[in-house]
Amino acid sequence: MKSRYSLKLGKPFGIQVSVHWTFSLLIAWIVLISASRGLETTQILMHVLFVLALFVCVVLHELGHSLAAIRLGGEVKSIILLPIGGMAQMSKMPEKPKEEFIVSAAGPLVNIVIAAVLWVYLVTLHTTPVSQMEFESITMKNFPLMLLAANLFIVVFNLIPAFPMDGGRLFRSALSIRMSRLKATQIAKDIGQVFAIFFIIAGLFFNPFLVIIGFFILLGAKGEHEMIKYQDVLKNYTVEDIISTSYAELDAEDNLGKAAEELIHIPDNGFVVKTDGQYSGILTKNDLINGLNAHGKEGKVQDVMRNDIKPVTADTPLFEIYQHMQKNRLYLLPVFSDDQFKGILDLENLNEFFLIKKALV
Ligand SMILES: [Zn+2]
Known part of the structure; x- marks a missing residue:
C-alpha cells in the first residue's frame, strides 16, 4: 500500500494513521446508493456520517491490536484505512502463541467495549427507546443502535477462523x-x-x-x-550463508554505456559500485535502465547509483532480511561485517536457497 496514495490523518501513539484514496469511492458509493433511494440531503449526510463513525471504530480496533503488539515488544509502523477495513502494518510482530493470541484478541475486544458503551448510553441517556425506532434509514434516533450492531458485526466477522x-x-x-x-x-x-x-x-x-x-x-x-x-x-540461517562474493563491479566514474554493455552478462540483479576500490553504492538493473533513459549513455554511474541502501550485517537472521526485502522491494543489498564490505545479498539467490533447502527437508 503506497503511502503517496493516501491521506495522513494523524499520529496517535507514534503510529501513522492514514486513509487510502479508494476510501473516497466508498463515500461516493454510499451517496449514490442513498440518493437513488430518493433520500433527502440530510439523510444522505447521516449515512456518510455513519460510515465515518464506523471507520473511527475500525481505527480504534487497529489501535487495539497495535498497542497490544507494542506492549509485547512488537513494532507498528502505520495503520491504513481501506474501504474493506483497516490494516495495521507491523514491522515486528510478537510470535509466541500466547502473545499472538493477545494481540489478535485486542482488536475485536475494542469493538466489544465500544458496543458495551453504546448499550449503556442507549438504556440510560438516549431519549428514544429501541421499541420506537424505525430502521428505514439511519437517523439521529437509531444511530447509536446501528453503530452498536455494526461493531458487533465487526467482532463476528473478524472471529471467522481464517486468515x-x-x-x-x-x-x-x-x-x-x-x-x-x-x-x-x-x-x-x-x-x-x-x-x-x-x-x-x-x-x-x-x-x-x-x-x-x-x-x-x-x-x-x-x-x-x-x-x-x-x-x-530459513530460521537456522543467517546472511553469511548466502552472501555472494563474486559480484559484478563498476567504478563510480564509469559511464552508463559501459554498465549497459555488461548488464546482460551479469547473473545478479545489479552491480556493486566502488570508488577507489572501496564500496560506494549499488546500481540495480532497474536504476540503470531508468538512468539510461534520463541521462543517456554518457551519464555517470555515480549519478544514478544508490548509496542510501542500509547495509546488512553478515550475522543477521535470513528470515528477517527476507521480510525486509519483500516489504521494501529491495532486490540487492550490500553486506558488511566489522565495517568491511563483504559482498552482496541478492533476493533471487535467497529464493533459490529457500527452494533448495525446502526440497531437502
Ligand atoms: Zn483485527
Missing part, C-alpha cells in the same frame, strides 16, 4: 500451543480455504460482496502459509 481475519490468528495461536507454528498455520490455512470457497459459492447466489471476501481469504491464507514456510526453512 487474514483476526480469527485465523487466534485459531493458529491456540493450535500452536500443541504443535509447531508451521503445522498450525497449515491447518488454519485449510480451514480458511473451506470458508473462502463457501463464501464464494454463497456470494454467487446472494451477495457479490461475499465473493470478494472469499478471494480475500484465499489470498490471505496462501500468503500467510507461504510466509511461515519461509520462516520455518
Whole structure:
C-alpha cells in the first residue's frame, strides 16, 4: 500500500494513521446508493456520517491490536484505512502463541467495549427507546443502535477462523500451543480455504460482496502459509550463508554505456559500485535502465547509483532480511561485517536457497 496514495490523518501513539484514496469511492458509493433511494440531503449526510463513525471504530480496533503488539515488544509502523477495513502494518510482530493470541484478541475486544458503551448510553441517556425506532434509514434516533450492531458485526466477522481475519490468528495461536507454528498455520490455512470457497459459492447466489471476501481469504491464507514456510526453512540461517562474493563491479566514474554493455552478462540483479576500490553504492538493473533513459549513455554511474541502501550485517537472521526485502522491494543489498564490505545479498539467490533447502527437508 503506497503511502503517496493516501491521506495522513494523524499520529496517535507514534503510529501513522492514514486513509487510502479508494476510501473516497466508498463515500461516493454510499451517496449514490442513498440518493437513488430518493433520500433527502440530510439523510444522505447521516449515512456518510455513519460510515465515518464506523471507520473511527475500525481505527480504534487497529489501535487495539497495535498497542497490544507494542506492549509485547512488537513494532507498528502505520495503520491504513481501506474501504474493506483497516490494516495495521507491523514491522515486528510478537510470535509466541500466547502473545499472538493477545494481540489478535485486542482488536475485536475494542469493538466489544465500544458496543458495551453504546448499550449503556442507549438504556440510560438516549431519549428514544429501541421499541420506537424505525430502521428505514439511519437517523439521529437509531444511530447509536446501528453503530452498536455494526461493531458487533465487526467482532463476528473478524472471529471467522481464517486468515487474514483476526480469527485465523487466534485459531493458529491456540493450535500452536500443541504443535509447531508451521503445522498450525497449515491447518488454519485449510480451514480458511473451506470458508473462502463457501463464501464464494454463497456470494454467487446472494451477495457479490461475499465473493470478494472469499478471494480475500484465499489470498490471505496462501500468503500467510507461504510466509511461515519461509520462516520455518530459513530460521537456522543467517546472511553469511548466502552472501555472494563474486559480484559484478563498476567504478563510480564509469559511464552508463559501459554498465549497459555488461548488464546482460551479469547473473545478479545489479552491480556493486566502488570508488577507489572501496564500496560506494549499488546500481540495480532497474536504476540503470531508468538512468539510461534520463541521462543517456554518457551519464555517470555515480549519478544514478544508490548509496542510501542500509547495509546488512553478515550475522543477521535470513528470515528477517527476507521480510525486509519483500516489504521494501529491495532486490540487492550490500553486506558488511566489522565495517568491511563483504559482498552482496541478492533476493533471487535467497529464493533459490529457500527452494533448495525446502526440497531437502
Ligand atoms: Zn483485527
